[in-house]
Every structure is written in C-alpha cells, then in structure tokens.
Amino acid sequence: MRTRLTHRLLLTAAAAGLVAAGLVVQAPSRAEAAVPDTIPLTLTNNSGRGEAVYVYTLGTLLSTGQQGWADASGAFHPWPAGSVPPVPAPDASIPGPAAGQSKTIRIPKLSGRIYFSYGRKLDFRLATGGLVQPAVQNPSDPNHDILFNWSEYTLNDAGLWLNSTQVDMFSAPYAVGVQRADGSTVNTGHLKPGGYNGVFSALRAQSGGWGGLVQTRSDGTVLRALSPGHGVESGALPASVMDDYINRVWQKYATTTLTVTPFANQPNTKYFGRVSGGVMNFTNGSGAVVTSFQKPDADSVFGCHKLLDAPNDQVRGPISRTLCAGFNRSTLLVNPNQPDTSSAAFYQDPVTNHYARAIHDRMADGKAYAFAFDDVGNHESLVHDGSPRQAYLTLDPFS
Structure with missing residues (x-):
C-alpha cells in the first residue's frame, strides 16, 4: 500500500x-x-x-x-x-x-x-x-x-x-x-x-506539453490529469520539461552555496551544498561531506525519488525533501536559503511544476x-x- x-x-x-x-x-x-x-x-x-x-x-x-x-x-x-x-x-x-x-x-x-x-x-x-x-x-x-x-x-x-x-x-x-x-x-x-x-x-x-496530462473518456468525460511524474513515465509529458531549470540550478551552485535548514525546530542544523564535478555535495558545519546528489532529471524531481531519493533518516532524507520542494516550486534560483516556505515565491519561474501551480x-x-x-x-x-x-x-x- x-x-x-x-x-x-x-x-x-x-x-x-x-x-x-x-x-x-x-x-x-x-x-x-x-x-x-x-x-x-x-x-x-x-x-x-x-x-x-x-x-x-x-x-x-x-x-x-x-x-x-x-x-x-x-x-x-x-x-x-x-x-x-x-x-x-x-x-x-x-x-x-x-x-x-x-x-x-x-x-x-x-x-x-x-x-x-x-x-x-x-x-x-x-x-x-x-x-x-x-x-x-x-x-x-x-x-x-x-x-x-x-x-x-x-x-x-x-x-x-x-x-x-x-x-x-x-x-x-x-x-x-x-x-x-x-x-x-x-x-x-x-x-x-x-x-x-x-x-x-x-x-x-x-505550453510545453502540459495539456498531455489530461485524460478524457471516449464519451467526452474528463477523467483526470496525471501527475507530471506519471506523465513523464507514460510519455504524456516530455522528459526534458524541467531540464532548463535544473541546469540553471546546477550552474548557480557551482559558484554559490546553497544552505539547507531542514528542521524548523532545529534552526542550528544546517547543511551547505556546492556543485563540483557535476555533483552537489552537502557538508555539515564541520566541513565534512554528509551526502551528495547527481544532477536530477524531471522524473526524479516530480517523484521526489531516484536521484532525489529521500531515505527515512536524519540527513539525506531531510536535505532531499528540501531540494525536491525547491525544484518543484522553482525557488532554488531566487533563494539560496532553503526551504523557502513563503508561497508568494512559488512557481514563478517559467520552468516549474505547472501541475502543482494550477x-x-x-x-x-x-x-x-x-x-x-x-x-x-x-x-x-x-x-x-x-x-x-x-x-x-x-x-x-x-x-
């Protein structure tokens, strides 16, 4: 289940x-x-x-x-x-x-x-x-x-x-x-x-193929809109739909630090992400690498899995869920301190999860x-x- x-x-x-x-x-x-x-x-x-x-x-x-x-x-x-x-x-x-x-x-x-x-x-x-x-x-x-x-x-x-x-x-x-x-x-x-x-x-x-998510029965009844992850999986949404935003994020954090504070009740627990050699490495306050992420694809972003897997732990999982939210809401380029919890900033980039926005x-x-x-x-x-x-x-x- x-x-x-x-x-x-x-x-x-x-x-x-x-x-x-x-x-x-x-x-x-x-x-x-x-x-x-x-x-x-x-x-x-x-x-x-x-x-x-x-x-x-x-x-x-x-x-x-x-x-x-x-x-x-x-x-x-x-x-x-x-x-x-x-x-x-x-x-x-x-x-x-x-x-x-x-x-x-x-x-x-x-x-x-x-x-x-x-x-x-x-x-x-x-x-x-x-x-x-x-x-x-x-x-x-x-x-x-x-x-x-x-x-x-x-x-x-x-x-x-x-x-x-x-x-x-x-x-x-x-x-x-x-x-x-x-x-x-x-x-x-x-x-x-x-x-x-x-x-x-x-x-x-x-634009960009998002209308392909809508499924209609032969009698004209609109049945549903697939989530974009299922849309990519089934070919209803182009697999490249998030590439431009993902590439810009990876480029930005090659020269800027992404600070993740994953627990609202633990403001002193912070992790610091930088892209090096195509990989985003996160370090703790002591400078030790605690986890790393390969550049994700749209399926990983929409599903919050695969290259953005979120195990039930206290380090990688919380960082991954923060990245996942930032990618879907397109807040990673406008705020290097994540999570960004103000909905006013969500879905403002032309490349975003338009399903979630709608x-x-x-x-x-x-x-x-x-x-x-x-x-x-x-x-x-x-x-x-x-x-x-x-x-x-x-x-x-x-x-």
Missing part, C-alpha cells in the same frame, strides 16, 4: 517525532491512548452527479500488519492469497450516498486509502505480493476509464491523519475533515468555484498534496487530531 506520498509522510513525521499516514508514531501516554478501534466517517455527496457511488476502505491493519479491507461497520477482512497472474479481489465496495445525501460508515485503525468511484465499481486484483491498486498512467489498466479518486489516512492510538492527495492524479474533487476532541471541525481540499475545470483549462493552455492556485485554502513533499513549509492538505470524534469526506461539485 505504500506510495511515494506515504513514504513522504513517514519521513517528515519521523523528523517531527511522529509519523503520519502510513506510519509509525511515538507511543502515546495512557491518557492519550483513548482513540477507539473505529471512528465514524461521514460521506456527503455534493457532487451533483447522478451515478451510483462506491466506497472502499483498504489498507494495512496496524495491530497485525495484515493487508485487507473494512466493511461499513469498520470490521476488518484480510485479503485472501493472490496469485500470478493477479486474480480478482473480493468485492470490498460499500454503497455510497446518493447525490445530495450523506452516509456514515466506520473506519478502523488502518494505514491505507479510502477510494470512491462514480458509476462503476473499481477493479482490484490480488497478486502474490498483495493488492494491485489502480495505475491509471497505464492505458490498459482496467480502471483507466472509471471516474474515481482516493484519500489517504492513518488511524492509530495517536489519532487520525487524513488527507486529500493529488500526488498521482487530479481527479474527482473532494475534501476531508475531522471533528476534534474539543468539538471544533477543520477541513481542507475544497476547490474555489470553477476550480475543478480551471485546473484542466490551465494545463491545456500551458492546483494550488485553485484550492480554497491554497493547500494541496500536488507532489510528495508538498508539506515542506506546511502547504499540504492534511487534517489531524489526536483524539478525533468524527471524520468527514465530502464529494464536491465538478465545476
């Missing part, structure tokens, strides 16, 4: 002393360990669409490590064994609310996803390694022509983490929320009026998970509470 976003949550939360959405968390005190085995999740269908909605709660049971699914009551069911080739998984769908209606189910202590689809059930398969999830960058995936989306969540003894995510694609709009222990409610993920169609229009209008511009609160380390500087669309009373997932209008 782990995605690059899940890995991002593991890494950044570990740096803060807790791990979210797919994660290991610091053991709570006895007084704090009051999170019940399941909590209510209210699904509200404000989509305005007439198709049937199907909902799935899938993930890893934190108490045992088993992969499986939960029914509407929150009861967990392990997946049966898979095979090669993959075989159909049991039908884990829960009938969702009709348009204009709400429905409350219960979600258990899982690290996983809440999927929802319109009009058709999703096609899940089981391989020998576990669940095969939809891969819409593959045109032959059985779910390619289904309109669907998902949220990621973790519920454990330390509370609930629930996000809206566009790390893999921008599709059916939704928002997430939580009612906190004090009774207040917070939410994130709502688009501005016109924002849903506005994202697709912005991508189509953007999404953030159209979010009501400006928050999104448009790439895996979009939480650098707290720009992510995530709600959390240590003792949640209620979770929410709202299916929003397609406008």
